[in-house]
Amino acid sequence: MDKRYIDLHIHTTASDGLLPPERAVELASDLNLSAIAIADHDTVDGYESAKEKAEELRIELIPAVELSITYKGYDFHLLGYLIDFQDSGFKKKIENFRMERLLRGEKMVEKLNELGVDLRIDTVKTIAKGASVGRPHLADALLKEEYVKSYNEAFARYLGYHAPAYVPKKYLTPEEGIELIHNVKGLAILAHPGTSHRDELLLDFLEMGIDGIEAYHSQYDRFQVNHYINWAKKFGLVYTGGSDCHGRGEMILIGKVKVPYLCLEMLRKAKKKMFGG
Numbered sequence: 001m002d003k004r005y006i007d008l009h010i011h012t013t014a015s016d017g018l019l020p021p022e023r024a025v026e027l028a029s030d031l032n033l034s035a036i037a038i039a040d041h042d043t044v045d046g047y048e049s050a051k052e053k054a055e056e057l058r059i060e061l062i063p064a065v066e067l068s069i070t071y072k073g074y075d076f077h078l079l080g081y082l083i084d085f086q087d088s089g090f091k092k093k094i095e096n097f098r099m100e101r102l103l104r105g106e107k108m109v110e111k112l113n114e115l116g117v118d119l120r121i122d123t124v125k126t127i128a129k130g131a132s133v134g135r136p137h138l139a140d141a142l143l144k145e146e147y148v149k150s151y152n153e154a155f156a157r158y159l160g161y162h163a164p165a166y167v168p169k170k171y172l173t174p175e176e177g178i179e180l181i182h183n184v185k186g187l188a189i190l191a192h193p194g195t196s197h198r199d200e201l202l203l204d205f206l207e208m209g210i211d212g213i214e215a216y217h218s219q220y221d222r223f224q225v226n227h228y229i230n231w232a233k234k235f236g237l238v239y240t241g242g243s244d245c246h247g248r249g250e251m252i253l254i255g256k257v258k259v260p261y262l263c264l265e266m267l268r269k270a271k272k273k274m275f276g277g
Helices: 021-030 045-057 088-114 121-128 135-144 151-159 174-183 199-208 222-234 262-275
Strands: 005-010 035-038 060-071 074-081 187-190 212-217 238-242
Touching: 005 021, 005 060, 005 074, 005 238, 005 262, 021 035, 021 045, 035 045, 045 060, 060 174, 060 199, 060 262, 074 174, 088 121, 088 135, 088 174, 121 135, 135 151, 174 187, 174 199, 187 238, 187 262, 212 222, 212 262, 222 238, 238 262
Parallel strands: 005 035, 035 060, 187 212, 212 238
Antiparallel strands: 060 074, 074 187
């Protein structure tokens, strides 16, 4: 029996994680993981930064990205695996997403100012350190400037979905996200469906062309893991998994979810079937 384990969902400082890409690889090596995927939001910068360290430590590093999509008024995430991360059209597209994230951040700062919170976008950008700006960076800025006492309070008072400074993202449709991933010869995987609680929409995503679902996740219990594995098997889809580690709250989740190497083998087999090579 194959005892190798992997983590195909890790965030770094290239988006809204706290771990530098190289450090994520080092932690994975310390935990004897065989492969990882840095799946940052709207960027592959983390993957590119971690390649040399992964080669040095002999860990398979899988090119990946996480995209935001919306369907029937609900927000979802779509993971793209084994993508051609060097494709110029793809890079240009996700760079546009990065700019849209910055514009969204500026709008949320404006709303905060209207609420009497004297936060500046330059503070947020300094905290982001060149990464794709997201709400976690605004939360960190609010905490740094002592407008809130905790990261969770920042979301509860100002940045959460129903909070006064929230600004919606410019989302892709599921079809647009799937097409973008397929255009760079990647596999489109619906991220953590168990956290969305919208299983009634899974068949819709199936019809739109997803290649699989995330069946292992740090927020799942054993029942959910088995449920999504069985669902994927029923429809002949790939199932994947990962910790979705962001490194926040002093909790490093890398390797906490026992994702079998089989998931990576399924991804590669499915890619070969779809695109050849």
